[in-house]
Amino acid sequence: MMDINIFKLKKYATVCSVLYVEDYEIIRTQIADFLGRFFSDVVLANDGKEGLAKYKERAFDVVITDINMPNINGIEMIKAIKEINEKQIVIVTSANYESDYLLSLINLEITHFIQKTFNNKEFLYTL
Numbered sequence: 001m002m003d004i005n006i007f008k009l010k011k012y013a014t015v016c017s018v019l020y021v022e023d024y025e026i027i028r029t030q031i032a033d034f035l036g037r038f039f040s041d042v043v044l045a046n047d048g049k050e051g052l053a054k055y056k057e058r059a060f061d062v063v064i065t066d067i068n069m070p071n072i073n074g075i076e077m078i079k080a081i082k083e084i085n086e087k088q089i090v091i092v093t094s095a096n097y098e099s100d101y102l103l104s105l106i107n108l109e110i111t112h113f114i115q116k117t118f119n120n121k122e123f124l125y126t127l
Contacts, residue, residue, distance in 0.1 A: 016061040017041040021051035021077065022093075023069040031064075031093075048072030052080050059085070067094040067101055075101070078108050
């Protein structure tokens with residue numbers, strides 16, 4: 001069973017910044033509200049192109065992104081981010097878990113993969 005210390009998470013999360021990239025507005029809004037309960041600095045982007053532009057403007061402690069998005073997909077965005085900061089913490093949330101995608105993500109050395117649909121407890125544990 002996952003042991004989650006909410007107070008410890010809140011303590012550390014309040015000084016961390018998150019870039020959350022998701023093309024579906026409903027999901028983006030719901031997860032942003034959830035993240036806002038823990039992180040004081042949550043920046044949203046609706047696709048990989050906007051996410052990369054926001055990443056280039058400033059540093060983030062954590063990047064959380066979907067894979068399948070218009071303009072620039074999550075994998076291409078992660079590649080570009082890792083060229084800027086190879087140690088960037090990246091969490092991928094996706095319903096797509098085909099081997100080609102997973103292999104690309106492994107090669108990009110992402111921090112964690114969460115299969116959609118996930119529950120809040122799993123998400124908190126990852127954070």
